[in-house]
Amino acid sequence: DAGITQSPRHKVTETGTPVTLRCHQTENHRYMYWYRQDPGHGLRLIHYSYGVKDTDKGEVSDGYSVSRSKTEDFLLTLESATSSQTSVYFCAISASASNTGELFFGEGSRLTVL
Amino acid sequence: SQQGEEDPQALSIQEGENATMNCSYKTSINNLQWYRQNSGRGLVHLILIRSNEREKHSGRLRVTLDTSKKSSSLLITASRAADTASYFCATDANTGFQKLVFGTGTRLLVSP
Numbered sequence: 279d280a281g282i283t284q285s286p287r288h289k290v291t292e293t294g295t296p297v298t299l300r301c302h303q304t305e306n307h308r309y310m311y312w313y314r315q316d317p318g319h320g321l322r323l324i325h326y327s328y329g330v331k332d333t334d335k336g337e338v339s340d341g342y343s344v345s346r347s348k349t350e351d352f353l354l355t356l357e358s359a360t361s362s363q364t365s366v367y368f369c370a371i372s373a374s375a376s377n378t379g380e381l382f383f384g385e386g387s388r389l390t391v392l
Numbered sequence: 393s394q395q396g397e398e399d400p401q402a403l404s405i406q407e408g409e410n411a412t413m414n415c416s417y418k419t420s421i422n423n424l425q426w427y428r429q430n431s432g433r434g435l436v437h438l439i440l441i442r443s444n445e446r447e448k449h450s451g452r453l454r455v456t457l458d459t460s461k462k463s464s465s466l467l468i469t470a471s472r473a474a475d476t477a478s479y480f481c482a483t484d485a486n487t488g489f490q491k492l493v494f495g496t497g498t499r500l501l502v503s504p
Contacts, residue, residue, distance in 0.1 A: 282434075313494075320480060321435070321494040336491070368434055380425065381482075381492060383434030 281305050282384040284369050290390045297356040299387050301369030303349075309372040310352040311336075311381065312344065314365040321368065327352055359391045398481060398498040406503055411468040413498040415481030416461075422484050424457055424464050425492065429478045438466075438479075471502045 281304030291297055301310060309328055313321040313336075323336030325344040333344050341363060343355045356363055366388050370381040399414045415424070423442045427435040441448045441457045441464065448455045454467040468475055478499050482492040 311491075318496060320496040323491060323493070326491060337493075370435075380437035380440065381427075381435070383436070385434050386432075 282369060282371060282382060284367075284384040284387045286387060287385065288388045290392065291359055292392050293360055294358050297359050297389065297391075299354045299367055299369075299389070301352045301354070301384060303352075303369075303371050305371060305373070305382070306349060307371040307373045307382075308349070309374070310346065311370040311372070312342075312352065312354045313368045313370060314338065314363075315368060315386070316365050324354065324367075356389075359389075361391050363389065364391045365389060398479070398495045400498060401496070402499045402501070404501045404503065405471055407471060407473055409471055409502075411471050411475070411500055411502070413466050413479055413500070415464045415466070415495055417464075417481070417483050417495075418462065419483075421459075424455075425482045426453075426455060426464075426466050427480045427482060427494075429480065429497070431477070435480065468500075471500075473502050473504050476500060476502045 283302045285300045311326040312324040315321050322338045324338055324342050325336055327333045327346045330346055345353045366386045368386050369384040372379050372381050397416050405411055421443055423440055425440045426438040428438050429435045439450045439453055439455050441455050443459055452469045457464045478497045480497045481495045
């Protein structure tokens, strides 16, 4: 299994509070991604990173920010959580920038915003 | 918006039967991948097929790709209870970069 650890795995929070999810990898892969998974929508890309301090927006980036200060860590922050951000969040990593590489996924972080 | 849509949304079969699930996508692609997700777990890569390939095999998996119809199918032969999972197709949407766009998935239930 790829060395990807997401934390926390489960979190319940209240509307308006900040939340940070962490993805830690031990594979030294350059590319990291945050997806959210919701029923009926599959997985949707939030943000991705192509190197330390290099990040870009995905399909559903509103309300989210990311940071990558080290190769191994990719943080996803909800500045002020809303109920619509209740979801399961997956981190993924990839060794290759080419479009022929596979993604390796973490086990997910289930976030509930009350 | 979703690039891929899987069909059917859910499939229930008996062990030993074959399972076929389909994926349609909207824009041109460089490759298409299939992933499996067991309940409560992350996604696991199964197979990749390039846009210039029509068919690919991996063990009990057979994937076809029809770029003229913008569709792909995943066939699992001789299904086992352990194949019970959700299956997702993912495309690169011709971005030239590994920004995969996932479909909504097919839930497969294989009963003993």
